[in-house]
Amino acid sequence: AQSVTQPDIHITVSEGASLELRCNYSYGATPYLFWYVQSPGQGLQLLLKYFSGDTLVQGIKGFEAEFKRSQSSFNLRKPSVHWSDAAEYFCAVGVNSGYALNFGKGTSLLVTP
Amino acid sequence: SAVISQKPSRDICQRGTSLTIQCQVDSQVTMMFWYRQQPGQSLTLIATANQGSEATYESGFVIDKFPISRPNLTFSTLTVSNMSPEDSSIYLCSVSSPAAEAFFGQGTRLTVV
Numbered sequence: 001a002q003s004v005t006q007p008d009i010h011i012t013v014s015e016g017a018s019l020e021l022r023c024n025y026s027y028g029a030t031p032y033l034f035w036y037v038q039s040p041g042q043g044l045q046l047l048l049k050y051f052s053g054d055t056l057v058q059g060i061k062g063f064e065a066e067f068k069r070s071q072s073s074f075n076l077r078k079p080s081v082h083w084s085d086a087a088e089y090f091c092a093v094g095v096n097s098g099y100a101l102n103f104g105k106g107t108s109l110l111v112t113p
Numbered sequence: 114s115a116v117i118s119q120k121p122s123r124d125i126c127q128r129g130t131s132l133t134i135q136c137q138v139d140s141q142v143t144m145m146f147w148y149r150q151q152p153g154q155s156l157t158l159i160a161t162a163n164q165g166s167e168a169t170y171e172s173g174f175v176i177d178k179f180p181i182s183r184p185n186l187t188f189s190t191l192t193v194s195n196m197s198p199e200d201s202s203i204y205l206c207s208v209s210s211p212a213a214e215a216f217f218g219q220g221t222r223l224t225v226v
Contacts, residue, residue, distance in 0.1 A: 034214075034215070042219075043205070043217050043218065043219040043220055044156075044205070044217040046214065046215075046216075049214060090155060090156070092215070094209070094215070099144075099209065100144075100146045100148075100158045100161060100207070100209075100215075101156075101158075101207075101215050102158075103155045103156045103157075104155060105154070105155045106154075106155050
């Protein structure tokens with residue numbers, strides 16, 4: 001069955017530290033991969049996406065993600081976290097253009113001073 | 114990109130009543146999607162709304178409970194019928210671009226008392 005797994009429900013990092021949020025997927029073919037961020041009381045904002053090509057993709061707000069086919073992973077990274085990055089992060093997978101997305105359960109990021 | 118407007122942004126409703134949520138897109142799209150995000154949870158697809166045909170519902174969601182209209186290529190409504198406290202959630206409208214990128218409305222935060 002198709003699935004998206006975010007193993008970490010909560011992550012706490014210190015401001016200025018590096019961040020990596022994990023995402024694994026289970027699909028028959030290479031899917032479309034996305035990371036979204038949801039701040040408290042806000043809508044979903046797209047951070048970055050991967051369809052094909054270079055497996056290291058750059059997004060907004062200093063985020064990047066790397067697609068690793070051998071590991072079925074699409075982990076999100078940021079070299080230095082800011083307090084404003086505290087939010088809920090969702091990995092999502094789409095199987096085709098124009099289709100709905102399948103979301104992971106999300107990872108809640110807490111940033112400490 | 115697509116700009117999606119949802120109304121209302123939030124509402125508090127009595128159990129047993131119904132609420133209709135409106136979703137307006139600033140461009141014509143073939144498919145629109147309705148998601149539910151229960152408190153502290155991820156997004157779950159309710160249904161796909163196609164213009165000119167009946168909506169396609171995901172497992173666990175039925176038309177009698179969540180009737181959907183799609184009168185044209187820029188507008189859709191989702192009704193939450195005969196509400197109970199378990200229906201308290203954020204309901205989000207979404208569209209996908211030809212590049213498979215999903216855009217979301219700000220959501221409707223529904224509280225059923």
